[in-house]
Amino acid sequence: MSLKLFSTRIQNVTPSFIREILKVTHEKDVISFAGGLPNDALFPLQQLKQASLSAFENKGSQLLQYSNTEGDLGLRNWIAQRYQAQNLEITAEDILMTNGSQQALDLLGKVFLNKKDAVVIENPAYLGALQAFRLYQVKFLPIDLHSQGMDLKQLKQTLSINNAKLIYTVPNFQNPTGISYSEENRQAIAKEIAKTDSYLIQDDPYGELRFSGQAKSNFYTLLPQQTLLLGSFSKTIAPAFRLGWIVAPKPVMKKLIIAKQAADLHSNSFSQAILAQYFEKNDFDQHLTQLKLHYGQQKIIMETAIKKYFPKNTQLTNPEGGLFLWCTLSKKISTLELFQKAIQQKVAFVPGESFYTSNIQQNTMRLNYSCADQKIIEKGIRKLAEIIG
Amino acid sequence: MSLKLFSTRIQNVTPSFIREILKVTHEKDVISFAGGLPNDALFPLQQLKQASLSAFENKGSQLLQYSNTEGDLGLRNWIAQRYQAQNLEITAEDILMTNGSQQALDLLGKVFLNKKDAVVIENPAYLGALQAFRLYQVKFLPIDLHSQGMDLKQLKQTLSINNAKLIYTVPNFQNPTGISYSEENRQAIAKEIAKTDSYLIQDDPYGELRFSGQAKSNFYTLLPQQTLLLGSFSKTIAPAFRLGWIVAPKPVMKKLIIAKQAADLHSNSFSQAILAQYFEKNDFDQHLTQLKLHYGQQKIIMETAIKKYFPKNTQLTNPEGGLFLWCTLSKKISTLELFQKAIQQKVAFVPGESFYTSNIQQNTMRLNYSCADQKIIEKGIRKLAEIIG
Missing domain, CATH: 3.40.640.10 (Type I PLP-dependent aspartate aminotransferase-like (Major domain))
Known part of the structure; x- marks a missing residue:
């Protein structure tokens, strides 16, 4: 087929780099701080099951x-x-x-x-x-x-x-x-x-x-x-x-x-x-309280581990919510190179440069804390620290 | 706000005429052959309710x-x-x-x-x-x-x-x-x-x-x-x-x-x-057999009513499936004008000219037969025939 057939808008667009990364990190034994998923253990599973049943019963075929x-x-x-x-x-x-x-x-x-x-x-x-x-x-x-x-x-x-x-x-x-x-x-x-x-x-x-x-x-x-x-x-x-x-x-x-x-x-x-x-x-605010409690704890655990194991000149943002920490390493480090080494050691994050459209800071990384427990967060951060050296 | 702010692609597009028609025909006492909905009485409601439960049980939070x-x-x-x-x-x-x-x-x-x-x-x-x-x-x-x-x-x-x-x-x-x-x-x-x-x-x-x-x-x-x-x-x-x-x-x-x-x-x-x-x-083919049986019957009921009540020079397509009949009336009739009269008499269809981009046949109409039962189809077609005169 002729490439000319495609629209100009799609011709030069490539699949997102982050998606390619996420494919690598999906394997079971990888500790991944690369994703951006909410923690599935916190989904209101039983309540949504009940809500589904109620929707069928209350709305009938109009559902x-x-x-x-x-x-x-x-x-x-x-x-x-x-x-x-x-x-x-x-x-x-x-x-x-x-x-x-x-x-x-x-x-x-x-x-x-x-x-x-x-x-x-x-x-x-x-x-x-x-x-x-x-x-x-x-x-x-x-x-x-x-x-x-x-x-x-x-x-x-x-x-x-x-x-x-x-x-x-x-x-x-x-x-x-x-x-x-x-x-x-x-x-x-x-x-x-x-x-x-x-x-x-x-x-x-x-x-x-x-x-x-x-x-x-x-x-x-x-x-x-x-x-x-x-x-x-x-x-x-x-x-x-x-x-x-x-x-x-x-x-x-x-x-x-x-x-x-x-x-x-x-x-x-x-x-x-x-x-x-x-x-x-259901009480949505009560559900949110649960989420916030967990994510707040996970953020502190990751922050604490980074402060303990990463080089002293590491800079961290201080999120008051959400799912991500942003880490700036020594200027001479490329997190893209670090990523290649890290994935061989079965730990993953997203190199920061993917997110820049100018003034690229290649020594940055995005770390997601919402999906791992204390042990895993500490283990993963320690591993990363060893790779940074 | 300035209209210039909108993209050129959206500036001259208007909401679809058919949507405007469907709003009028949604009132309870209107006999509507205007929509294009599947018959909701035929939805596999109980089976989907059961499938929802199974999905929750089998997939857990990954769902x-x-x-x-x-x-x-x-x-x-x-x-x-x-x-x-x-x-x-x-x-x-x-x-x-x-x-x-x-x-x-x-x-x-x-x-x-x-x-x-x-x-x-x-x-x-x-x-x-x-x-x-x-x-x-x-x-x-x-x-x-x-x-x-x-x-x-x-x-x-x-x-x-x-x-x-x-x-x-x-x-x-x-x-x-x-x-x-x-x-x-x-x-x-x-x-x-x-x-x-x-x-x-x-x-x-x-x-x-x-x-x-x-x-x-x-x-x-x-x-x-x-x-x-x-x-x-x-x-x-x-x-x-x-x-x-x-x-x-x-x-x-x-x-x-x-x-x-x-x-x-x-x-x-x-x-x-x-x-x-x-x-x-579930046996999907068995479900399809039900749908086809109903829609086939409804099509014949509408076709028979049209042949009985509409003017003799009316032309009809002969669908072998799907949801619609297409009706061509005498050349001098505008179905858009007919629609205005019909909606006052609480019966609706879609004037054919909405569907043309050239060579408009203004004496055509789309009739949906999937959502009404025999009595309603006959009543609606008889009413339409009276309005056509």
Whole structure:
């Protein structure tokens, strides 16, 4: 076949490097800090089984029929009420259910992005967002991340010389770095964006997983007309359901619904009904408390092990939630080379350079702590330390 | 906000007319032949409830975890085996699970279509395909449909002067017309396409729902290297699961997987596992026999009522399966005007002109027979006949 047949958008895109890594790390005897999975021992398995039964009993055959594009009204009402409890003025009508946050990113690409349009992204950034937007052949404008959030000087300069349509952020427990934007950083970013026509995307898959520190302002309160808020049940309930959502102002929502129809008519309504049942019968906050307790402990165990075993000049972020620690080693170390050695020793992580679109810090690594227990975390970190030498 | 912010692909697209119609027809006391839903009384409700329980019991927490992009291997093996039983050389590796066939269309757009690329479509055509491809800003090349399939003269001429990347077909019980391509028509189409670099899409959501006549060749046997085969569980099991699939040659499959990752990582793996359980424990062919029996009867009831009550010059297609009848009235009648009158009398259908991209036949209508019982079908058709006068 002729390669010319493929679209230009897909011709030069390769499978994500991280996926290739994850394949290697899937073998049973590998200690993997490479993934980004929630801990499956913490899934509310019995409760979801019960919710499935209730959904069959309560909804009957309607449970299996086609449904509306926007999503299950009961579920969207539940989501809206949680926002309202945080003083965000969001109703079910402002919410579109998507197949995880990933589809929200793709739909935003469809609705906003022409070839060569500019998109501001974090540097380093979430790979799924890069992948989604890259297929719209956009120009990325990376802004370096610091421990307090985006580099404001870079952001101001970038916004002053470029007409960015979208500014993509993960302000809470960012993937890959684990950092959160400080309150001041958020206020300053909102102030800059208010001067523009741009939309800020707050991708927030980990927002409910805060195990220490104080919650910061949601961009939706700072910039209600210019914020596109993404949420997900993948990290808090079950990734297999592929259910996330997007909150958007009405004119954007209209276009998103058209794009969603064209993309797949509607999200899995069977799983939406089960989730609605689950929330009706269970205390979600109690479930979250469990998750936060575990992830908080696992983070401390990993942090402690790193401080104990890694070289003294190692720098670590201090995540207050989420699934990831970000580790910066001595400048002379390439974590990509380290990865090759580590995988031979059956321990894995993600080399940081995969996440950069500029100003690559090749001495960085992403470590996931959510899926391993104390013994495994300590063993894996000790092994890694030995390889670093 | 500025309209300029939206992508050019979305600016001029409006919500589908059919969706607007369906909203009107959703009221309880309307007799609707407008939809395209499978009959929910025929869903294997108890069996799926049981399969859900088994999935929870057999898979445990893995049922809820992230999964691979390609889809559930057990389910893909099952699909492959059904193809093999029809002598199609298809294995699980050739299959990618999608969110219904609709997502397969969107992914094909992503992988193949640049702006202004040419796509051959049926005239009249399935609206979901028009919607999906329209967002890739393509040029449609409509080929008129006859009772035996595509107009071959038009097709030859179109392919000779255009470089079409994709040829979109629904050769079995087409939506909207209910017609099937004859064996000769398929052979002739395959012969023409074999001379080109193009891919033929066989969208086949209704293929398993043949209630009369003989099965015809799958394009995959006629053109294995140039056929993209789409399948769906929406019409045979449950639309709410949003599960379909695409069969594609390896170089195309590679690109599709990248596009799928960027679109939503993977399809709902919870529902895939339940379906795999369902197929393990139940006789799918027996279930299909039930569906075909019902739909075959409903089709005959509607056909008989139309022949009894509609004007003598009414023309009808003769579907051998699927969900739709296509009715051509006297040339002077506009079914769009008829629709306005009909909806006031609480009976609904879809005016045919919605489905045309050229050579509009405004005296046509699509009638869905799958969701109403004998009494309702007769009552609705009699009412329609009175309005036609």
